[in-house]
Amino acid sequence: MKFVAVIRQVPDSESRLKIDAGRVDLSSATLILDQMDEYAVEEVIRLQEKHGGESVIVALGPERFEEAVRTALAMGADRAIHLVQEGYLDPITQAEALAEALRAEAPDVVLTGGQQADWDSQALGPAIAEALGWPVVTWTTALELEDGQARAKHDLDEGAEVVRVSLPAVFTTQQGLNEPRYPTLPGIMKAKKKEIRKIPISAASKVEVLEQSIQERSRLGKVLDGTKDPHAAASELIRLLHEEAKVI
Amino acid sequence: MIADRKLAKKGGGWLLERPEGIFTPEDFDDTVREIIKTTRTFVEREYQPVAERLEHGELELNVPLMRKAGEQGLLGIEVPEEYGGLDLSKTISTVVAEELSPTGGFSVTYGAHTSIGTLPLVYFGTPEQKAKYLPKLASGEWIAAYCLTEPGNGSDALAAKTKAVLSEDGKHYVLNGTKMWISNAGFAHLFTVFAKIDGEKFTAFLVERDTPGLSFGAEEKKMGIKASSTRMVILEDVKVPVENVLGTIGKGHQIAFNVLNVGRYKLGAGAIGGAKHALALSAKYAKERVAFGKPIAHFGLIQHKLAEMATRIYAGESATYRTVGLIDEALQGKSGTEAVLAGIEEYAIEASIIKVLGSEVLDYCVDEGVQIHGGYGYSAEYPIERAYRDSRINRIFEGTNEINRLLIPGMLLRRAMKGELPLVDAATRLQKELLEPSFDQPDDLELAQIDNLKKLVLMTSGLAALKYTTKIEEEQEILATAADILIDIYAAESMLLRSRRLGGGVYADMTTLYLYQALDRAQSAALGVLPRLAEGDEMRVMASAVRRLTKHEPTDLVDLRRRIAQKVLEAEGYPQPRA
Ligand SMILES: Cc1cc2nc3c(=O)[nH]c(=O)nc-3n(C[C@H](O)[C@H](O)[C@H](O)COP(=O)(O)OP(=O)(O)OC[C@H]3O[C@@H](n4cnc5c(N)ncnc54)[C@H](O)[C@@H]3O)c2cc1C
Numbered sequence: 001m002k003f004v005a006v007i008r009q010v011p012d013s014e015s016r017l018k019i020d021a022g023r024v025d026l027s028s029a030t031l032i033l034d035q036m037d038e039y040a041v042e043e044v045i046r047l048q049e050k051h052g053g054e055s056v057i058v059a060l061g062p063e064r065f066e067e068a069v070r071t072a073l074a075m076g077a078d079r080a081i082h083l084v085q086e087g088y089l090d091p092i093t094q095a096e097a098l099a100e101a102l103r104a105e106a107p108d109v110v111l112t113g114g115q116q117a118d119w120d121s122q123a124l125g126p127a128i129a130e131a132l133g134w135p136v137v138t139w140t141t142a143l144e145l146e147d148g149q150a151r152a153k154h155d156l157d158e159g160a161e162v163v164r165v166s167l168p169a170v171f172t173t174q175q176g177l178n179e180p181r182y183p184t185l186p187g188i189m190k191a192k193k194k195e196i197r198k199i200p201i202s203a204a205s206k207v208e209v210l211e212q213s214i215q216e217r218s219r220l221g222k223v224l225d226g227t228k229d230p231h232a233a234a235s236e237l238i239r240l241l242h243e244e245a246k247v248i
Numbered sequence: 249m250i251a252d253r254k255l256a257k258k259g260g261g262w263l264l265e266r267p268e269g270i271f272t273p274e275d276f277d278d279t280v281r282e283i284i285k286t287t288r289t290f291v292e293r294e295y296q297p298v299a300e301r302l303e304h305g306e307l308e309l310n311v312p313l314m315r316k317a318g319e320q321g322l323l324g325i326e327v328p329e330e331y332g333g334l335d336l337s338k339t340i341s342t343v344v345a346e347e348l349s350p351t352g353g354f355s356v357t358y359g360a361h362t363s364i365g366t367l368p369l370v371y372f373g374t375p376e377q378k379a380k381y382l383p384k385l386a387s388g389e390w391i392a393a394y395c396l397t398e399p400g401n402g403s404d405a406l407a408a409k410t411k412a413v414l415s416e417d418g419k420h421y422v423l424n425g426t427k428m429w430i431s432n433a434g435f436a437h438l439f440t441v442f443a444k445i446d447g448e449k450f451t452a453f454l455v456e457r458d459t460p461g462l463s464f465g466a467e468e469k470k471m472g473i474k475a476s477s478t479r480m481v482i483l484e485d486v487k488v489p490v491e492n493v494l495g496t497i498g499k500g501h502q503i504a505f506n507v508l509n510v511g512r513y514k515l516g517a518g519a520i521g522g523a524k525h526a527l528a529l530s531a532k533y534a535k536e537r538v539a540f541g542k543p544i545a546h547f548g549l550i551q552h553k554l555a556e557m558a559t560r561i562y563a564g565e566s567a568t569y570r571t572v573g574l575i576d577e578a579l580q581g582k583s584g585t586e587a588v589l590a591g592i593e594e595y596a597i598e599a600s601i602i603k604v605l606g607s608e609v610l611d612y613c614v615d616e617g618v619q620i621h622g623g624y625g626y627s628a629e630y631p632i633e634r635a636y637r638d639s640r641i642n643r644i645f646e647g648t649n650e651i652n653r654l655l656i657p658g659m660l661l662r663r664a665m666k667g668e669l670p671l672v673d674a675a676t677r678l679q680k681e682l683l684e685p686s687f688d689q690p691d692d693l694e695l696a697q698i699d700n701l702k703k704l705v706l707m708t709s710g711l712a713a714l715k716y717t718t719k720i721e722e723e724q725e726i727l728a729t730a731a732d733i734l735i736d737i738y739a740a741e742s743m744l745l746r747s748r749r750l751g752g753g754v755y756a757d758m759t760t761l762y763l764y765q766a767l768d769r770a771q772s773a774a775l776g777v778l779p780r781l782a783e784g785d786e787m788r789v790m791a792s793a794v795r796r797l798t799k800h801e802p803t804d805l806v807d808l809r810r811r812i813a814q815k816v817l818e819a820e821g822y823p824q825p826r827a
Contacts, residue, residue: 016820027826028826067278067281067282070278070282071282071285074282074286182285182286182289182290182293182320183282183285183286184286184319184320184321185283185286185320185321185322185324185325185334185336186321186334187321188279188282188283188286188321189279189334189336191282192278192279
């Protein structure tokens, strides 16, 4: 069987981004394999460990994505295909380009992140399925293969559902699907020798980004005076944390 | 200064010739960067969850953590592939040491195992010894310890009292003695023990934990690195099979000292990692803590500290990776004992420099880090408190900083005497030059200032060598003065060459700040020993040469430090250059 993880490289959620002339400036950001895609990589490796066959990484993005692709290979995937294009492409256009490569690979299972951290979009997985004409299961928390079909559990807003789906199919990940491993040093060394097939593409984005900005979260800066009546101040603090901040 | 282009690549050669380029962290390839990431993830996922318990006495947690490190491949970096390792570069083992350093005690467990514990076997073991032990050490199934120090002698390691006597049947050596301060003693399986055969021939032995007669003292109650195990190792009629003699009988010092050389540059790298951690904690705190209605990061005196911390880290980092780059180059295609001589002994001077520099940068950073935290820095609730305690050991082990300071000029002089480095020629030529000084403005002021410091140290050491000849070893203060100037030269030159590649900015500012202070320190130190080295007119001529060689224009250091501090605050820590 063949298992594919579609991955992307995104800024680390902890790195501080700068805006330069209405554009996010990534020059000082740490770029990582999208954590939602990490579940996908882990899952294809596990599926391969269990069912044999091949685990393949497919990525679409600029040259710099290669680092994330190497990380996925260092985790244990067999080889990779990197569709190279600089600049922004909307998810639907990406899905169309990816679908072409995926069709040629003819995998049984395609996994990708339930959400793309950088665009805050959940479109990529379903759009790939649509472009391929394959079924999709979103927000997958458990996946098992049996007789050419898959049994998958997926999250709903206030619950969960177990579904059976015929293969090939696309699955998007949800936290809890697995606990992704991180590369071992031997894995990193082996990944250097694994194949990354680069295919330059030139798709035209259907959406153009005109301007980007970062939401500034200002602090309330509320200070409670506890010098006169510490009891009252403490009760007020608890009330604020409970009712306004909603953290307790 | 001298035309022979190869000199700059020799250990100590930089004193006579400026290198064209140096290795820097910006040269790390994808593999190194990926390994840095994996090491960080190891710290977050494996170490952090047990950090508190480890710190509070559950030292046995080191063992599963080491196994996990073994699974990730972190214990096999310097072990040959045929013995279950990965045989990777020193750059890689160094970045890993740097990344693990904020773990404090655990990084000592790791370092004692991978450096002083495992390397004696890697470099000096027979194929049988390697096959027997290295796969276990590379996987973490076994943990290693290194037993050199004794209760009565630490710095003077060759004064060891532990004895080894060959048994009558010639099959065993019987070891008796006590080893002190042995890292990993609580759980190690394999001990490299140094003892004197018949009280004379200093030799290393491989001793397994369950050998009868081997016992251990209680855990030492330490100031810091509490997560590490440190115990006395007691040997009472311990029978060690003759096959377990490591290396050549009577040549134990070669093992002891070369393994320490590796330990030293890694300690330096670890210290720089710890210092970056302290700076990150301090910069974040300074932005959050409000006093007199403003974040304390706003105050000049806080900015002064942040700028000094970053500058010294930049110095230590640049010097460390420059050296590691030289070592990796020298080790290309070599292994075993040959590798030791070509790559590790060759750069023993630099290893000592990095050890002293790194450990003192770290102590400065944790000290000012606590100060920036005010009262909270004195509380165990804040990580800077542990960083402060964990730092202090670094000036003591792997050769105290005093011993390393003495080694730096000592080794240089020895190489000069052996004709390996043409220092005497250079000093003689310098004599003439100093008498006929040129007052031309140099094209490149900062490079010229570094060259001047080189001349200064050649001049003072030359005078000292002439005056004291073989008794120079008794003039420790003069040797340490030379060491301090040499450390500053190596650091400042590494910073400057790296800054030029980085295109200036904050890196140029840090270099300027460091160099300014280095010139001041050198002048004061040199003038402080000069009257011991020369008299009358000669002394006065030399004194004006010292002043000339350390001359610098007034510089607005306030502005410089404020600019550097801004970058530290933006980065919330050390402004790590981007490749
Ligand atoms: C936590 C910890 C872990 C350790 N782990 C290990 C280990 O795993 N294996 C191991 O073998 N050892 C280990 N050591 C020992 C360590 O290497 C020694 O403590 C160190 O070498 C100093 O020796 P000493 O304590 O005997 O001090 P001394 O040698 O007695 O020195 C005392 C002071 O005198 C100075 N001094 C000594 N000689 C001279 C001189 N000639 N000129 C000028 N000044 C001098 C020293 O610099 C120092 O300031 C460890 C120590 C500690 C504290």
